[in-house]
Amino acid sequence: MDGLRYAVEHVFMPPKLPQAAGDPTQELARESALARYVSRAANSFPTLEMGTEWMAVVEMLKAVRKLHGDTPYTVDQLRQRFVHMLPGDVTALLIRKQNAGFIMRRNNDNVVFEVFEVSAPSASVVQAEGKLIWTFPASAAEVPIATFQQSEFQKKLASFLAHMNQDELDLLAREARNIAVHPRHISVLLMTILTATGGEDSAIISPIRRVTKRIADEALSADKASGIWRRSPLYLLIRVAIQTTLAEPIEYKAFMIYFMASLLKEANKPSVNLPSGTLSHMCSKITRRAAKLGDELPQAVIDEASFTCEAVREVIQIRWEAIQAKESAPPVGWSTFGLDIYDDCTLQLLNSSAYITNVIHDHTSYVFTSSYVPKHTRRLCDYPFNDVLQQNFKTFVEETDASLVLADFEAAVRDNLGDWVAMNLAEPAAPGLLEGKIKQYMALASEQYQNNAENQSLMILVVLELWVALDEIVIKRIPLLASYSPEVSVKLLEPLLFRRAGELARVRDVALYIRRRTSDAEAGNRPSIFAALAPWSFCAQYYATSQVMKDGKTLIERKAKNKRDEKIQELREKTVEYNAWVAKCNRTEHDEDCYRYRKRKRNHCARCSLIVSSRP
Numbered sequence: 001m002d003g004l005r006y007a008v009e010h011v012f013m014p015p016k017l018p019q020a021a022g023d024p025t026q027e028l029a030r031e032s033a034l035a036r037y038v039s040r041a042a043n044s045f046p047t048l049e050m051g052t053e054w055m056a057v058v059e060m061l062k063a064v065r066k067l068h069g070d071t072p073y074t075v076d077q078l079r080q081r082f083v084h085m086l087p088g089d090v091t092a093l094l095i096r097k098q099n100a101g102f103i104m105r106r107n108n109d110n111v112v113f114e115v116f117e118v119s120a121p122s123a124s125v126v127q128a129e130g131k132l133i134w135t136f137p138a139s140a141a142e143v144p145i146a147t148f149q150q151s152e153f154q155k156k157l158a159s160f161l162a163h164m165n166q167d168e169l170d171l172l173a174r175e176a177r178n179i180a181v182h183p184r185h186i187s188v189l190l191m192t193i194l195t196a197t198g199g200e201d202s203a204i205i206s207p208i209r210r211v212t213k214r215i216a217d218e219a220l221s222a223d224k225a226s227g228i229w230r231r232s233p234l235y236l237l238i239r240v241a242i243q244t245t246l247a248e249p250i251e252y253k254a255f256m257i258y259f260m261a262s263l264l265k266e267a268n269k270p271s272v273n274l275p276s277g278t279l280s281h282m283c284s285k286i287t288r289r290a291a292k293l294g295d296e297l298p299q300a301v302i303d304e305a306s307f308t309c310e311a312v313r314e315v316i317q318i319r320w321e322a323i324q325a326k327e328s329a330p331p332v333g334w335s336t337f338g339l340d341i342y343d344d345c346t347l348q349l350l351n352s353s354a355y356i357t358n359v360i361h362d363h364t365s366y367v368f369t370s371s372y373v374p375k376h377t378r379r380l381c382d383y384p385f386n387d388v389l390q391q392n393f394k395t396f397v398e399e400t401d402a403s404l405v406l407a408d409f410e411a412a413v414r415d416n417l418g419d420w421v422a423m424n425l426a427e428p429a430a431p432g433l434l435e436g437k438i439k440q441y442m443a444l445a446s447e448q449y450q451n452n453a454e455n456q457s458l459m460i461l462v463v464l465e466l467w468v469a470l471d472e473i474v475i476k477r478i479p480l481l482a483s484y485s486p487e488v489s490v491k492l493l494e495p496l497l498f499r500r501a502g503e504l505a506r507v508r509d510v511a512l513y514i515r516r517r518t519s520d521a522e523a524g525n526r527p528s529i530f531a532a533l534a535p536w537s538f539c540a541q542y543y544a545t546s547q548v549m550k551d552g553k554t555l556i557e558r559k560a561k562n563k564r565d566e567k568i569q570e571l572r573e574k575t576v577e578y579n580a581w582v583a584k585c586n587r588t589e590h591d592e593d594c595y596r597y598r599k600r601k602r603n604h605c606a607r608c609s610l611i612v613s614s615r616p
Contacts, residue, residue, distance in 0.1 A: 003033025010232040014281045021227030029070045031234045039065045041259040046300035060090040078158035092241035094234050100183035101237040111148040114140045115187045118233035119180040122219035131214040136240045141194040209244045254301050261305040276316045283309045324530045380408035385416035389433040421469045425476045434470040457496035464510045483524040486517040
């Protein structure tokens with residue numbers, strides 16, 4: 001379950017993400033679960049006619065799943081993988097402590113090694129506007145197959161990679177969690193060694209597929225002690241390895257949609273119980289990706305994504321209908337038949353026998369050894385009512401007593417709420433203050449007033465008075481709300497227990513307000529505010545009467561059109577630039593001493609210099 005939630009967070013990146021780094025002892029197990037989900041999706045992916053390249057991807061993901069398990073990979077595991085690599089095989093390794101991704105590609109005559117950074121510095125992530133633009137791989141080296149197959153070479157390479165995966169060589173990384181270190185020990189040291197091992201003719205002649213990706217990442221931390229949440233580096237390694245292995249971009253994009261749909265199917269199971277907002281976000285991500293590809297997407301992938309998203313929408317609709325039914329259900333009255341008047345009136349002092357006996361026989365010795373110095377703690381009733389609404393009950397409960405805090409607040413509501421509402425009808429912060437105080441009061445009073453019907457009655461009355469105040473302020477700002485039912489029944493007041501005339505008068509005022517609101521709503525013949533979207537539903541009518549909402553929609557559409565026009569213009573400019581470069585390249589010939597299969601004098605050959613300058 002924990003592994004699935006981890007995969008959802010790092011694959012879909014929902015709006016609500018953890019604000020701290022996870023438990024480091026569980027990191028390997030969670031990333032192993034993520035690799036397992038990707039490998040499982042690859043095994044069931046409808047490959048159609050994708051050929052041997054896709055089989056290489058499936059085998060690569062199996063190796064990733066095996067090597068990146070609950071424990072770090074060992075030297076023996078790496079050597080076994082090196083020995084069994086056949087032409088066309090790919091091995092992807094996350095060198096965790098060095099912040100590096102390492103990809104090996106076995107060809108007939110050589111082995112190509114590719115390296116790139118898997119986690120950008122936190123400062124770059126925070127300062128970036130939008131997503132990071134990143135080209136993979138950063139560097140590459142090539143070793144002849146005869147050298148790679150030497151037992152001593154494989155042993156030393158496996159030992160180096162296994163130790164670099166676990167050894168923290170950066171002092172800053174030892175002191176802080178989730179700090180993105182520079183991968184110099186892999187990208188510079190190891191790649192230099194591999195280049196030198198290839199000999200003088202080690203120039204890369206195998207084609208290197210480079211991809212440029214827009215990487216979404218976050219650097220989130222509530223405090224320094226909790227560490228920084230960063231997106232999974234293993235997931236980035238897997239994506240880059242798959243995309244650079246497949247020849248056609250559409251193949252990679254189709255698989256990613258299929259994988260995300262399979263992950264959504266797992267998350268939609270009742271035992272997982274993810275929030276509806278998260279499930280809806282996952283559906284939106286898949287739908288957006290599919291819409292970008294359009295008719296290029298294979299029909300089997302479209303069917304899988306559509307079926308999964310439709311199943312999720314049905315679950316969300318069922319949840320919403322349950323909420324509507326719960327909110328629309330009449331309140332359950334308080335029954336008096338279960339009361340035992342005799343037992344409730346009998347005073348029981350179960351632990352006072354010794355004290356009473358001592359008092360009767362007058363054995364108490366009154367010795368005063370110290371003077372009493374009273375300490376007055378400021379109470380909630382000492383504050384103005386506006387400050388009372390802004391205070392946190394927890395502070396006063398720690399200094400005094402919960403019952404005293406509740407009594408002070410209830411008295412303040414009784415004496416000051418009406419005048420405060422009249423003065424704060426136009427105050428922007430007023431609804432938020434009332435909402436927060438209702439939640440605070442309900443939480444504390446529900447705990448303190450258990451099994452006491454009279455106190456519970458007072459709690460319900462105070463909450464309803466605060467609700468009336470909140471309703472008046474909101475209706476002042478949104479008059480349309482008065483045409484809809486308040487969804488609060490006057491029957492809620494009928495079983496309340498009160499003896500004082502003042503409390504009964506307060507109950508009467510609340511009942512009159514609810515009846516008036518209900519009568520106004522019935523006269524307008526409007527549906528429930530929780531009703532589904534329709535021409536007369538609240539959300540539709542609010543949009544129709546709100547110029548701010550209409551202006552916001554117009555602004556969003558205009559910005560989207562401007563961005564679309566800018567991208568189209570950028571595409572035209574880049575197309576013209578590309579065509580000019582191709583024409584110039586076609587007009588330029590290699591120098592006489594620049595041969596196709598030898599190390600070129602690129603600093604002197606005009607055509608080679610032109611090709612090198614065009615690379616990102």
